[in-house]
Amino acid sequence: MSFFQKIKTGAAKAADKAQRTVETTKLSAQIAKKRKELKDNYTEIGAIVYKAYQTGDLSLAEPDIARLAQANAAIEEVIASLHEKIRELNDEHLCVCGQTVQANAAYCFACGRKLEVEEPAEDIEEEEAPEIGEAELEPWAEAQQAERPDDETPVYQGIAEIRCKMCGEYIRPDDRACTHCGAVQGTPGDTMR
Incomplete structure (x- = not known):
């Protein structure tokens, strides 16, 4: 691999990593926003229960608690899907x-x-790799060895x-x-x- 090819490959890897970092940061910001919504709903549930307690009839709080609990369940599903997207981005x-x-x-x-290892899609045809002799592999193996010494x-x-x-x-x-x-x-x- 030539010097310029190494620079080009390194730059492409850096750009890809930067893009993944930007996407991960955006998703993490969305998760933080959703967690704040959860916290606000929990606070509202507490206030509703306390008001119902003051009146002496906790059954008055049940409809509002059920509504907020359902909203929290939906928010938790969104958070889980955002975490899954982050995992996909980071392989x-x-x-x-x-x-x-x-x-x-x-x-x-x-x-x-x-x-569990995910199987590749069945509709993709795999091409048979050409046979490579030892003589053709030696320069590649030597280059790999030079890039990473045994003691590294x-x-x-x-x-x-x-x-x-x-x-x-x-x-x-x-x-x-x-x-x-x-x-x-x-x-x-x-x-x-």
Whole structure:
């Protein structure tokens, strides 16, 4: 890959990440607005109940409470769909344990549960890849090796990643289970580096 091609590829990745960040920020702002609506409805429910309590007849509050409870249920559905859009933008999925995991993970980092892999659409025809000989792969492999030396450990949020004690793949330091094999990791001192 030429120098200019690397710059072009890097710029395209940066632009894509910036666009995802803008979209995520917009969705997060919508979520904050909806959460404020929930809080306002809860406050209104409290005021209605208190007024009914003062009159001595709590049944007077039931119609208003039911209306606001239904509105809150609808708002919570909107919030859940906005969170799902954020996960889609960031190529993430929701595990049944409630944690958000990367789409390419085979196992949840928090609970170790095997994740379901989405099958590609059936109507897309896959083209057969041409056979590539070892001689053609050698320059590519050498270039890959030069870009990332053996002693370079991946970094996650400024902290060096660790290796899974079962399969040896790199995982984030705060993962409780390996996203590649699902092995529970235990304490950080137990993992191999």
